[in-house]
Amino acid sequence: MAVVREITFAQALNEALDYEMSKDPKVVVMGEDVGQYGGIFGVTKGLLEKYGEERVKDTPIAESGFIGTGVGAAASGLLRPVVELMFIDFLGVAYDQIYNQAAKIRYMFGGKAKIPIVIRTVSGAGASAAAQHSQSLHALFVHVPGLKVVYPSTPYDAKGLLISSIEDDDPVVFIEHKMLYGVKGPVPEEPYSIPLGEADIKKEGKDVTVVATALMVYRALEVAEKLEEEGISVEVIDPRSLVPLDEETILNSIKKTGRLVIVDEAYPRCSFATDIAALAVSKAFDSLKAPVKLVTAPSTPVPFSPALEKEWVPSTEKIETAIREVL
Amino acid sequence: MLEIPKEKLLWIYETMVKIREHEERVAELFAQGKIPGFVHLYIGEEAVATGVMAHLRKEDFITSTHRGHGHFIAKGGNIKASMAELFGKATGICKGKGGSMHIADLDVGELGANGIVGGGIPHAVGAALGIKLNGLDNVAVAFFGDGASNQQNFHEAINLAAIWKLPVVFVCENNLYQISLPYSKQQAIKSVAERAVAYGIPGVSVDGQDVFAVYEVAKEAIERARNGEGPTIIEAKTYRYRGHFEGDPQIYRSKEEIEWWKNNKDPITIFEKTVLEKGLLTKEELDAVREKVKKEIEEAIKFAEESPWPKPEELLEDVFSTPTKGVLVWQW
Numbered sequence: 042m043a044v045v046r047e048i049t050f051a052q053a054l055n056e057a058l059d060y061e062m063s064k065d066p067k068v069v070v071m072g073e074d075v076g077q078y079g080g081i082f083g084v085t086k087g088l089l090e091k092y093g094e095e096r097v098k099d100t101p102i103a104e105s106g107f108i109g110t111g112v113g114a115a116a117s118g119l120l121r122p123v124v125e126l127m128f129i130d131f132l133g134v135a136y137d138q139i140y141n142q143a144a145k146i147r148y149m150f151g152g153k154a155k156i157p158i159v160i161r162t163v164s165g166a167g168a169s170a171a172a173q174h175s176q177s178l179h180a181l182f183v184h185v186p187g188l189k190v191v192y193p194s195t196p197y198d199a200k201g202l203l204i205s206s207i208e209d210d211d212p213v214v215f216i217e218h219k220m221l222y223g224v225k226g227p228v229p230e231e232p233y234s235i236p237l238g239e240a241d242i243k244k245e246g247k248d249v250t251v252v253a254t255a256l257m258v259y260r261a262l263e264v265a266e267k268l269e270e271e272g273i274s275v276e277v278i279d280p281r282s283l284v285p286l287d288e289e290t291i292l293n294s295i296k297k298t299g300r301l302v303i304v305d306e307a308y309p310r311c312s313f314a315t316d317i318a319a320l321a322v323s324k325a326f327d328s329l330k331a332p333v334k335l336v337t338a339p340s341t342p343v344p345f346s347p348a349l350e351k352e353w354v355p356s357t358e359k360i361e362t363a364i365r366e367v368l
Numbered sequence: 369m370l371e372i373p374k375e376k377l378l379w380i381y382e383t384m385v386k387i388r389e390h391e392e393r394v395a396e397l398f399a400q401g402k403i404p405g406f407v408h409l410y411i412g413e414e415a416v417a418t419g420v421m422a423h424l425r426k427e428d429f430i431t432s433t434h435r436g437h438g439h440f441i442a443k444g445g446n447i448k449a450s451m452a453e454l455f456g457k458a459t460g461i462c463k464g465k466g467g468s469m470h471i472a473d474l475d476v477g478e479l480g481a482n483g484i485v486g487g488g489i490p491h492a493v494g495a496a497l498g499i500k501l502n503g504l505d506n507v508a509v510a511f512f513g514d515g516a517s518n519q520q521n522f523h524e525a526i527n528l529a530a531i532w533k534l535p536v537v538f539v540c541e542n543n544l545y546q547i548s549l550p551y552s553k554q555q556a557i558k559s560v561a562e563r564a565v566a567y568g569i570p571g572v573s574v575d576g577q578d579v580f581a582v583y584e585v586a587k588e589a590i591e592r593a594r595n596g597e598g599p600t601i602i603e604a605k606t607y608r609y610r611g612h613f614e615g616d617p618q619i620y621r622s623k624e625e626i627e628w629w630k631n632n633k634d635p636i637t638i639f640e641k642t643v644l645e646k647g648l649l650t651k652e653e654l655d656a657v658r659e660k661v662k663k664e665i666e667e668a669i670k671f672a673e674e675s676p677w678p679k680p681e682e683l684l685e686d687v688f689s690t691p692t693k694g695v696l697v698w699q700w
Contacts (some may be wrong), residue, residue: 067499072405072685087575095501096501100528101524101527101528101531103523103524103527103528105490105520105521106521106523106525106527106528107494107524108490109487109490109491109493109494109524110490110491110494110497110525111494112491112494113490113491113492113494113495113498113508114494114495114496115432115494116480116491116495117429117479117498117499118474118498119497119499119502119504120498120501121500133480137484137487137521138521140489141484141489142482142484145689146480147686147689148465148686149472149480149689150461150462150465150466150472150474151460151462151463151465151466151686152481152689153462153472153473153474153475186687186697187687187688189688189692209690210689211688211689211691217381236692236693237692238692238693238695238696239694241695245411259476282692284693285693286692286694286695286697286698287693287694287695288694288695289694292656323700360378
């Protein structure tokens, strides 16, 4: 069997961008420091040299302006922009262009417009970047009709999902957890796509279902392996795309195990975790043998001190406790 | 005054009269309760959209404002379909999903009226970026009001267009009021065009009630854009005869002020007087245009009134264009 090479999450994304740019001249990359600098996390490295300043555009720090420009370029039918919002926390300065413009134009125009824009952005705590550079705000996108929201956990998924996202004719918010950029995993050299809306069962199990996103997938898997030694069988599901949501895979798993724990690194109220909990009790209530448990960050801003931040992010200990409670 | 071919003069007149007639009838229909929601009428500002659009091709793009009917008409949008849209009918240009504030017609390069003040300005810049990267010689024009020129989108979008030298023209319709707040209380400068200095691009202020003056400055700005010389800001000083929206009690300005503008600065009267005095068009020609336009508007109203309402199932359509696995439109 051929050995698949291992590359980082950041390199996998870079390959997806490179492939799409080489394939379609309409694909352009825009954002702060995406050119010569190669993106502050190195995702756009080498693209400027290969595709030139016209297609790899360094922008002023003007998120509303350049995301809006991307929306207009996409609506005109002339380009397929991949725009980088350096941190998801900067959403506030550009939110109108995302939730009022990109998300709604197609509907408001009676289906006449296509908005093929991808907004890549960086999420997550763990780098002591404090309250304005560490949040997990994916729920703010999931909440708004008209946006597709992708949040991968592995380098393999990252490459395949970014290719699908760029080829999709709808606005896609593609979220990358900053603590995953350096994570290595097997990724084929050739291009491939993973359809949006297909969850991945990262580990099969029969006693309890754990739905986890991004970095939390790794923590859930760590706990699952540990519990396996005790004979507790945990199924770990990574939705990968939050919109569209693979409701079927999640519900089937709950029906099989009868127990559900949701692990999401975000504020708890009106969150992705509460959304999945509502799904479970609405559509799989009869299968549930125990109350649904949520493991999330608390409703506080993300603290700076590593000691406090460690406490803020859902830990393997908390995940393990939650699983034991539902068993 | 520039030499304008007779055919173009007739188009200018027809367009201005069409906008006026359209908006006057919409005001009546709104008062009768036939048009739901909010409407923001373009009456009084006809020369701006017309003078600019006289230089645009179908392939050129525009982005519009709350007050978008005039831009739509001048860009060549289908009036039957837009009237049906105002009524919320299934035959509407947006299938009844956009309404007055979101009138759009991608078929004629109209990238949409916008319910968010200043929201559309970067879209014109994006279209211009697409034009440049595809090696086309088209242009994009962003229309916006004086209020929008205080918005981040105005500053950020113009800065981007300036550094990238994009084929876009920014047209500020300064109608002197940001809803109720007069221009003098919004900005310390005399003209929005002065802001061009801050972006290293040309800025010009023009009498927005004189279609010939608008035509002239727009011609130059659009030619600059087409020739790859970058963006321009045009500020057209204009005046809306109606309130910000239909039903606006207008406590912020006097009846005398409105009457003065109607009597002294009406764009249609100015045009008629000029072409008749100079012998460019005849009274008969003008009357014929008016008659034709009235008929066209009445036909559009009839079409809208007789059109069916959208079906309930259409509610869930048109959110996304690429179908995917998984749940896209959530319903419990």
